[in-house]
Structure formats: structure tokens, C-alpha cells
Amino acid sequence: MEQVDMNTAEATTPPPVCRAGEGAMSIRKVGKIYDPEGVHVVALKDCSLEIAAGEFVAIVGPSGCGKSTLLNTIAGFDGLTSGEILLDGEPLATVDKDPSPGPDRVVVFQHGALFPWKTVLQNVTYGPVVQGVMSEEAANERAQEMLSRVGLNDIETAYPGQLSSGMQRRVEIIRALINNPKVLLLDEPFRAMDTVTKSASHQYLLELYDATGKTIFFITHDLEEAIFLADKVLVMTTRPGYIKKTLQVNLPRPRQYSMLASEEFLAMKAQLVEAVHEEAVKAFEAGEREMA
Amino acid sequence: MARAATMNGASFAYKMRKFVASKHFTRGAMAVIGFFVLWQAGSMGLMPFMHAIPTPVTVAEAFWEFMCTGKYWQSWMDSTLRVTYGFVAAQLLGIPLGLGMGWNRNFKDFTYPLFELMRPIPPLAWVPVSILFWPTNESSIAFITFIGAFFTIVVNVLGGVSAIPRQLVDAAVSFGASPRQVFWRIVLPATIPSIVTGMMVGIGITWNVVIAAEMIAGNTGLGRLTWEAYLAGHTPGIIVGMISIGVAGYVSSMAVKMIGDWLMPWKKVF
Numbered sequence: 065m066e067q068v069d070m071n072t073a074e075a076t077t078p079p080p081v082c083r084a085g086e087g088a089m090s091i092r093k094v095g096k097i098y099d100p101e102g103v104h105v106v107a108l109k110d111c112s113l114e115i116a117a118g119e120f121v122a123i124v125g126p127s128g129c130g131k132s133t134l135l136n137t138i139a140g141f142d143g144l145t146s147g148e149i150l151l152d153g154e155p156l157a158t159v160d161k162d163p164s165p166g167p168d169r170v171v172v173f174q175h176g177a178l179f180p181w182k183t184v185l186q187n188v189t190y191g192p193v194v195q196g197v198m199s200e201e202a203a204n205e206r207a208q209e210m211l212s213r214v215g216l217n218d219i220e221t222a223y224p225g226q227l228s229s230g231m232q233r234r235v236e237i238i239r240a241l242i243n244n245p246k247v248l249l250l251d252e253p254f255r256a257m258d259t260v261t262k263s264a265s266h267q268y269l270l271e272l273y274d275a276t277g278k279t280i281f282f283i284t285h286d287l288e289e290a291i292f293l294a295d296k297v298l299v300m301t302t303r304p305g306y307i308k309k310t311l312q313v314n315l316p317r318p319r320q321y322s323m324l325a326s327e328e329f330l331a332m333k334a335q336l337v338e339a340v341h342e343e344a345v346k347a348f349e350a351g352e353r354e355m356a
Numbered sequence: 357m358a359r360a361a362t363m364n365g366a367s368f369a370y371k372m373r374k375f376v377a378s379k380h381f382t383r384g385a386m387a388v389i390g391f392f393v394l395w396q397a398g399s400m401g402l403m404p405f406m407h408a409i410p411t412p413v414t415v416a417e418a419f420w421e422f423m424c425t426g427k428y429w430q431s432w433m434d435s436t437l438r439v440t441y442g443f444v445a446a447q448l449l450g451i452p453l454g455l456g457m458g459w460n461r462n463f464k465d466f467t468y469p470l471f472e473l474m475r476p477i478p479p480l481a482w483v484p485v486s487i488l489f490w491p492t493n494e495s496s497i498a499f500i501t502f503i504g505a506f507f508t509i510v511v512n513v514l515g516g517v518s519a520i521p522r523q524l525v526d527a528a529v530s531f532g533a534s535p536r537q538v539f540w541r542i543v544l545p546a547t548i549p550s551i552v553t554g555m556m557v558g559i560g561i562t563w564n565v566v567i568a569a570e571m572i573a574g575n576t577g578l579g580r581l582t583w584e585a586y587l588a589g590h591t592p593g594i595i596v597g598m599i600s601i602g603v604a605g606y607v608s609s610m611a612v613k614m615i616g617d618w619l620m621p622w623k624k625v626f
Contacts, residue, residue, distance in 0.1 A: 175523060195532040223623075
């Protein structure tokens with residue numbers, strides 16, 4: 065359907081499989097100042113973190129702390145005002161380099177961004193087809209295979225509006241993964257889900273992570289979710305945002321639900337609760353000052 | 357595609373049969389019949405102020421007489437053509453204008469103020485200028501009809517483009533879509549629901565406008581028919597005209613709704 069220029073040889077070759085070892089990110093002293101109507105808002109300041117290739121990193125912090133701003137700068141939707149971001153050693157964003165989004169770092173958005181007018185299959189194949197890296201038939205075949213891996217058979221011709229929120233999220237994650245990105249950026253994807261749907265979604269995400277080994281950058285408010293899914297949980301400060309605490313999660317994979325009740329898990333959760341609570345109080349007080 | 361086919365591909369005849377058998381249809385039919393019963397009772401002296409209104413039976417007789425004349429059907433034809441010209445022209449010019457204003461800031465800077473200056477001018481205020489400007493009566497009435505639908509469609513499309521969730525565009529860009537592809541594949545389909553709403557509102561306005569324009573400037577059409585019945589003191593004829601206009605508007609709204617449902621298989625018009 066898309067107008068795509070490509071030779072047939074390319075059309076039949078599947079995209080190169082992202083090798084293990086790709087997707088390492090280095091975020092160095094990143095700063096972002098917004099200046100709407102002359103009021104300086106320092107969203108990020110000297111924010112540094114290292115993400116190894118294939119690592120699952122969760123980032124937690126109070127609302128409005130700049131988590132999404134950081135994600136947007138990585139995704140290329142927003143520019144930096146200082147610092148730099150490297151992907152596999154190559155500069156991705158610097159102060160001088162205009163950000164450009166690309167299929168090597170795809171985002172699953174907070175409020176969902178499936179195209180309502182496209183069927184599930186058309187949504188999933190959008191990336192490869194619009195980039196011209198796969199023919200429509202090849203993309204359809206690949207999409208069906210990936211959808212069935214997360215238990216989504218027989219919904220290819222449904223529209224997103226006909227699916228439950230849990231199914232929509234799974235479709236969206238598959239739509240991102242079919243691009244074979246180096247990094248998957250997830251912005252609170254399971255927010256506002258009921259507990260059952262959420263834990264099912266965790267299961268699917270963990271299975272996909274174990275199967276693909278992609279680097280995952282995961283924003284959330286839910287501390288349990290962060291520990292349960294990630295290799296490393298980062299606590300971000302309230303504005304100006306930087307990384308205040310790094311928690312290594314040494315739980316073995318595949319993760320089991322029984323781990324949620326383990327002493328180790330609860331001890332980690334306690335640490336995070338304390339760190340985040342401190343920031344939440346600061347954010348609340350700062351908010352009160354702003355209002356006054 | 358199997359599921360979509362069974363959902364959207366059912367035959368029109370089948371859908372109509374199903375609709376006629378449904379409680380929705382029964383309710384609507386009961387309301388229409390109830391209205392005529394009340395009207396009959398009212399004009400038989402059971403309600404105040406109704407003595408000058410002919411009974412439905414008298415109107416039905418007049419209806420039959422009208423329907424036996426060629427002039428009546430010619431009036432339908434003339435009004436329908438004027439509505440069609442004006443409505444189609446309003447879509448053809450209004451949709452691109454609204455999309456352009458919503459998508460390109462520079463274009464909006466140039467066009468929006470002028471647009472907002474002209475929008476409050478009622479279609480009927482355009483009648484004198486329109487008669488002076490356009491060479492034929494037909495074209496001037498079609499133009500006034502066009503004015504009626506044009507502003508509505510533009511405002512709806514502009515609102516639709518402005519309301520496109522940012523993450524849809526962001527997602528498309530990060531999947532590698534070029535600005536052109538974003539416009540044709542994201543902005544345009546995302547605006548279709550607003551276009552359809554604009555069309556639904558617009559078709560009603562075009563009928564309002566065409567009737568008024570015919571009364572002022574026309575020699576033919578359903579509006580003129582109604583007006584002539586009034587001038588002749590033929591009260592049942594006035595009501596025949598009014599009912600005909602109502603039916604014409606209803607039928608065109610249904611047609612527009614079908615176009616809307618066809619344009620957006622992922623959601624119902626309403």
C-alpha cells in the first residue's frame with residue numbers, strides 16, 4: 065500500500081537480526097532546559113547513566129521529574145541543551161545535533177499510539193513497509209508470526225478499538241519490535257491497567273525480552289513492576305532530574321511471580337520506597353511553592 | 357480480512373431488513389405516527405391555535421395532487437441538484453483548506469483571519485452580491501448553498517487536524533515515515549472522523565440555505581414551491597412543501613452517513 069522503492073533482492077531478505085551486543089547507551093551529563101514564555105524550567109541537569117547492551121533498565125521517580133523528557137531526548141523527539149547521548153559509541157544526540165527519531169529506538173507510548181484507522185496487521189507492518197525494508201507480504205508473514213508468539217492469533221483484521229487495553233499494548237510492543245530496534249523505549253506502558261492484565265502483560269514482555277535480548281528503557285511509577293522486570297532500577301530526582309540511586313536487581317531470569325514475596329525482593333522495594341518518597345515530598349513542596 | 361468482510365460486507369438489503377425488524381425502527385415509526393395522530397386531533401379542534409392548520413388528511417390529499425404534477429418532481433430535482441453542487445464544492449475546497457490551515461502554520465497565518473472575517477456573514481447575506489456576480493440564477497443559488505456548508509467543513513477539519521494526538525505523529529516518524537507520508541498516511545486518516553462530522557452538519561445547513569435562497573431568488577425548487585403555495589393562500593400546499601423538504605434532508609443525511617461509515621470502517625458515524 066505504501067509507495068516503496070526497493071529492488072526485489074532487498075524485499076525478500078529479512079532485515080538483519082540485531083546482534084547481541086548492540087544497543088549500549090551512554091547518557092553523559094545530559095541537560096534539558098525548557099523555556100516556555102521566558103520561564104526557565106530545568107527538566108534535566110547533569111543526568112548521566114550507562115546502559116549495557118541488552119540490559120533491561122527501569123527508571124522510577126515522582127511525576128514530572130523528567131523521566132519522559134529523558135526518554136524523548138533518547139527517542140529524538142526533543143533536543144538537548146547540554147551533554148550527549150551515545151548509542152553503541154556513536155553520538156545519537158548532542159547539543160549541536162538536531163534530534164532525529166529513527167526505527168533503531170522505537171517508543172511505546174504512555175497513552176498508546178496505535179493508528180485507529182489501521183487494522184492490527186497494518187499497524188504492525190507499518191514500520192518495515194514505510195521504511196521499505198520488507199515487502200508487504202514478508203512483513204505480513206513476520207507480523208503474524210510475532211503476534212502469535214504473544215498469543216494474538218486471529219486478530220489481524222480487527223481494529224485497535226475492538227481490542228482490550230492489554231491486547232492493544234501487546235500489539236504495540238510487537239509493532240515496535242518488528243523494526244528490530246537496538247533499544248526499546250517504554251513510557252509507562254502498563255499504567256492504568258488492572259492487576260490481572262498487568263501481570264499478564266509483564267509475562268509477555270519478559271518472554272519477549274528473554275527471546276530477543278533487546279536493550280529496554282522502561283519508565284514506570286510502579287516500584288514492584290520496576291524490580292520484577294528490570295536488571296537495574298534507577299531513581300530519578302525531582303526537577304532538575306538526574307539519577308539519584310541505582311539499584312542492581314540480581315534476581316535470576318526467567319523471573320517468577322514467587323520472587324515478589326522473597327525477602328530479597330522486599331528489601332529492594334524498601335530501599336526504593338524510601339528513595340522515591342524523599343523525592344516525592346520534595347516535588348510536592350516545590351509544587352506548593354510554585355502555586356503560592 | 358475474513359472478520360472485516362463479515363462485519364462490513366453484509367449486503368445493504370440484509371442490513372435494511374434487519375433495521376426494519378429492530379426495536380430502533382419500531383420506536384422511530386411509532387413517534388412519527390404518534391405525531392400525525394396528535395396533529396389530526398389538534399386540527400380537529402382539540403388543541404388551541406391549531407384551527408388554521410389543515411389536517412393531515414387534507415395535506416395527504418394535497419400531497420397526492422402535487423405528486424401527480426411534473427412541477428413537483430422538477431422542484432425536487434432542482435433543489436437536489438443545487439444542494440449537491442454546493443455541498444460537493446464545499447467539500448472539495450473546504451477539506452484541503454482545513455487540512456492546510458491545520459498542518460501548515462504559515463498557510464494558517466495568511467488564511468485564517470480572512471476566513472474568520474467571512475465566516476460570520478450568514479449565507480443569505482450573500483444573496484444580493486451573489487445575484488450580481490454570478491451570470492445565472494442557478495449558479496448564484498448553488499454558490500449560496502456552497503457558502504452554507506463551506507465554513508462548517510473547514511472549521512471541523514481544522515479542529516480535527518489540531519486534535520490529532522501528538523504521539524501518533526511521533527510514532528509514525530520514529531518508524532521512518534517522511535513528512536509526506538505522515539501527511540497522507542497519518543494526518544489525513546486521523547482527520548476523517550472530523551471531516552465526516554463536518555459533512556453531517558454541512559448537509560443539513562445546505563438544505564436550510566437552499567430553501568431560503570429559493571424563496572428569495574429562485575423560480576423553481578422545493579423552497580419556491582412552498583413560497584408559491586403561501587402566496588396563493590394554499591395552506592395544505594405549504595405543508596406539503598415543508599414535509600418534502602424534511603424528507604429530502606433526511607434522505608441526504610442518511611446518504612452522507614453511509615458515505616461516512618464507508619470512509620471509516622473502524623468506527624460508526626453515530
